[in-house]
Amino acid sequence: MQFREAPYNLAMSTRHVSQKVAQFTESVIREMSRLAQHHGAVNLSQGFPDFPAPEAVKAAAREAITADVNQYTVTWGAAPLRQAVAREFTRRYGVPVDPDTQVTICCGSTEAMVATMLGTLDPGDEVVVFEPFYENYAPDAILTGAVTRYVTLHEPDWTFDPEALAAAFNNRTRAIIINSPHNPTGKVFTRAELATIAELCHRWDVLAITDEIYEHIIYDGCRHVPMATIDGMADRTVTINSVSKTYSVTGWRVGWAIAPPRLAGAIRKVHDFLTVGAAAPLQQAGAAALSLPDSYYSELAAGYQHRRDMLVGLLEPRGFVCFKPDGAYYVMTDVAGFGFADDHAFARHLVAEIGVAAVPGSSFYHDPSLGRTKVRFTFCKSDETLQAAGRKLEALTGGARL
Numbered sequence: 001m002q003f004r005e006a007p008y009n010l011a012m013s014t015r016h017v018s019q020k021v022a023q024f025t026e027s028v029i030r031e032m033s034r035l036a037q038h039h040g041a042v043n044l045s046q047g048f049p050d051f052p053a054p055e056a057v058k059a060a061a062r063e064a065i066t067a068d069v070n071q072y073t074v075t076w077g078a079a080p081l082r083q084a085v086a087r088e089f090t091r092r093y094g095v096p097v098d099p100d101t102q103v104t105i106c107c108g109s110t111e112a113m114v115a116t117m118l119g120t121l122d123p124g125d126e127v128v129v130f131e132p133f134y135e136n137y138a139p140d141a142i143l144t145g146a147v148t149r150y151v152t153l154h155e156p157d158w159t160f161d162p163e164a165l166a167a168a169f170n171n172r173t174r175a176i177i178i179n180s181p182h183n184p185t186g187k188v189f190t191r192a193e194l195a196t197i198a199e200l201c202h203r204w205d206v207l208a209i210t211d212e213i214y215e216h217i218i219y220d221g222c223r224h225v226p227m228a229t230i231d232g233m234a235d236r237t238v239t240i241n242s243v244s245k246t247y248s249v250t251g252w253r254v255g256w257a258i259a260p261p262r263l264a265g266a267i268r269k270v271h272d273f274l275t276v277g278a279a280a281p282l283q284q285a286g287a288a289a290l291s292l293p294d295s296y297y298s299e300l301a302a303g304y305q306h307r308r309d310m311l312v313g314l315l316e317p318r319g320f321v322c323f324k325p326d327g328a329y330y331v332m333t334d335v336a337g338f339g340f341a342d343d344h345a346f347a348r349h350l351v352a353e354i355g356v357a358a359v360p361g362s363s364f365y366h367d368p369s370l371g372r373t374k375v376r377f378t379f380c381k382s383d384e385t386l387q388a389a390g391r392k393l394e395a396l397t398g399g400a401r402l
């Protein structure tokens, strides 16, 4: 996503186009996937796995369709999936969740996020966002009419300055978005960092909206801490997650929001009128997915740690400065050493001439200049795909002298 100054006159007329939509571009991540296809490049841009989903999960989807689970579920989601979401959150983190009043199943965490923002924020309300950020949050805020206040995560370990965070809060602040494990940096927010954020949420009566979609993709003994487990925060937190990344089914579009009942009611109303409901048979399969044994999750994390080390091992010798992630499945890199004009020029060269697609770093910043030397790679790919990318990258010259 990139911002446009409104009104933005493209060659194409914007007549009849809303002012809201005129303020942002199409997703750069999705565009890079299209460019990868166009150039026949190895796609390390958009974060979707190119390896199979677990057999048990696929079988559950087939069985649901065979059993004619074809009609709408109750709009806020099929009971077995809501129960599984509530059960697993309580089992893992000890926070009670009522599936009937707190869980809303949505069409992916993407819809859960926009439904949450539309359901809890009014035009002019302020929302705090850590930067770099997953590109959807800014258009979500624009569609909601909310004003974004950015707080920088500083490389190399992507920490924030508590004073800068405190300065972003005021009496117009209504929410803060926390994405941990974090896309694009791989940062995993610590309990102490979350407590600092929570203290500000209490002081200013602010909601925490969390994107925890990489909950299970975490390395080197790091632990995921949900904001809802921090003292007093369960009543002011909306926890968003999905089956997409955990079970390698990003195209199924089944996600959810866990919220206190008063907020779940608001999210459900928006969700109902946006989409009515997520795909019924895939919700049933989602309930099966959430019942996989704990060994599934440890194997998932170990598999991703292997892929992370493999990709970093391919990038560093070519001159990429890698910020090794503690979680999620992306590596943010610095490409200043290659001497290109900016991240877009570098990413274009990489996809068209070298044959590897990555995401220009500026798409994760509100001010593109902050990401102009950054490029994000994903490693949610098979060993063969990563090796193929490694072979292509051998043609790349320049880069940092390491």
Ligand code: GLN
Binding pocket: 029, 030, 045, 046, 047, 048, 110, 134, 183
């Ligand atoms: N979250 C993934 C990414 O950052 C995919 C995003 C999407 O295209 N919905 O690449």
